[in-house]
Amino acid sequence: MTTTESFADEASTSPNTPIVLLEDVGKSYGNIQALRGVSLSVRQGEITCVLGDNGAGKSTLIKIIAGLHDYTSGRMSVNGEERHFGSPRESLDSGIATVYQDLALAPLMSVWRNFFLGNELTKGPFRQLDAAKMKRIAQDELTKMGISIPDLEQPVGKLSGGQRQCVAIARAIHFGAKVLILDEPTAALGVNQSGVVLKYVVKARDAGIGVIFITHNPHHAYLVGNHFVVLKLGRVALDTHRADITLEQLTTEMAGGSELEALSHELREINPEVVVDDGQKRQEGT
């Protein structure tokens, strides 16, 4: 992997030092090696897209950075310091926030209550909730990121999938995240909703946060990413800057490139009658 090496070299010399740096990180569960020799760097104000098919090792990678699992080889450093996270709390305390697909929002609770859940602001001798302040801050944070939710009293369950995703991200940012891991934020969303979330991801980047964007959609990745890491069978198959790759190349790489070609060939052999050339099919259809 020449690209990986050149990237690692660059990482060590760049003036903008990475907040999270993975060098040759591996993870094995018994005799299964889920992740092998993965290097990755996350810098302030950059979006690192991690792409890969199911089972490529994306989840394992997130879990290592989020503190759910420890790695078994290599080195992970956060702010220049080697770290082994023992719990998600340690990862959070290091400024790494993870927004999982299930979002950790309670659907029947209002937007502002969800926003401050676990970090409620209180006032007075009886430690009463400072609802007005919390609503104001939640509104400000959401507005800053370009989301408009007219009534913060409405339950989160009433919001669209994209809005919910944005509330979860805004919450992570407000509570001091320096690195934001987004686990397939657009996977369950429609086109418009995905657009809202992607815009929001860019806003997070502009706010100086290092974003790790996990996805299996190369189109979404290419819209926002600064650099791309494609995982395949637990290894880095591609690691490149935006300038060095086109969407077509990324899509091909992601889809499996040569493997896809082989598959199409194989399928044709199995039943030539059914799998036909596109052009031929159109002709027959009309």
Next chain:
Amino acid sequence: MASTITSPAAADDRVSARSIGARLLSRPEIGSLVGAAVILVFFVIAAPPFRDINNTGTILYQAALIGVMAVPVSLLMVGGEFDLSAGVAVTTSGLTAGLFAYQFSVNVWLGVIVALALSLAIGAFNGWLLMRTGLPSFLVTLGTFFILQGLNIAVTRLASGAVASNSISDMDGFGAAKAIFASEFKLGGVTIKIVVVWWIVFVAIAAWVLLKTQIGNWIFAAGGDAAAARAVGVPVKKVKIGLFITVGFFAWFTGMQLLFVQNGVVQSGEGVGKEFLYIIAAVVGGCLLTGGYGSVVGGAVGALIFGMVQLGVVYAGWNPDWFKAFLGAMLLLATIVNLVVKNRAEAR
């Protein structure tokens, strides 16, 4: 809420700020308030004694007997659990205080304190076992329900030789305890039982805790989505165990009320079936059985409906046999209203 729209793309013109009316309708207790108003008007017309101001005290007393326990049961239900042992736990507490004071010939207050410790321990046990095993609260508290029901009768018979606790009305401390738990006073000609005052105080405190404190927020979250709550650092297990202990505290209070209002005698078979009345009050008041939604004030209104109907049927001169059927219909209606509310709240 003023909608601040700065980003051109973010505003969605399908979403408009809700009117005061719509917001009022989305309160959990609104259904029960409407129900209570309808029932009030109905009995004022149908039952002449209902209009008598002197009977107001009696109606409030009936409501408070259920209402005090409906407070923690509502909180617990918002927190996603329920407690089938709540009814007999009240009797356990009353019996413990009475039997302890009598058998050891000590000041009544010592019995009261021992009963408090036991009630809190029962609540803690329910909560701990639930969190420890991950079993549904239906099973765990059903087990506790039968254990307590059996112990109530067996231990009482062992200690007193009868099915009721011995009277402690002539023992030291009885007068003072009765004044606190089971006295009454006149307010503008209406006799008000002290338990009604306590009920109102408890509802006010619990409603404040639920809506205005961090603990309240955690209760909603623990019941609404325990995994999500845990993920953002809410100590879900502690919250739930705390709620069961709260049920224990109120079971103790209600048990003391029972003991001192009956001149220091508690029947050991009492309390069976009461747990459902508490649950009905909470559900009629807008609490979702599945948790995450509900209100303490709603539970109080549910208890008020219970009191009004129970006495209304009597005042109207009808056969009280109808009462239970009405209660069941009320419960079903409330459940359907809650279901509609929940579906609307969760609609995307």
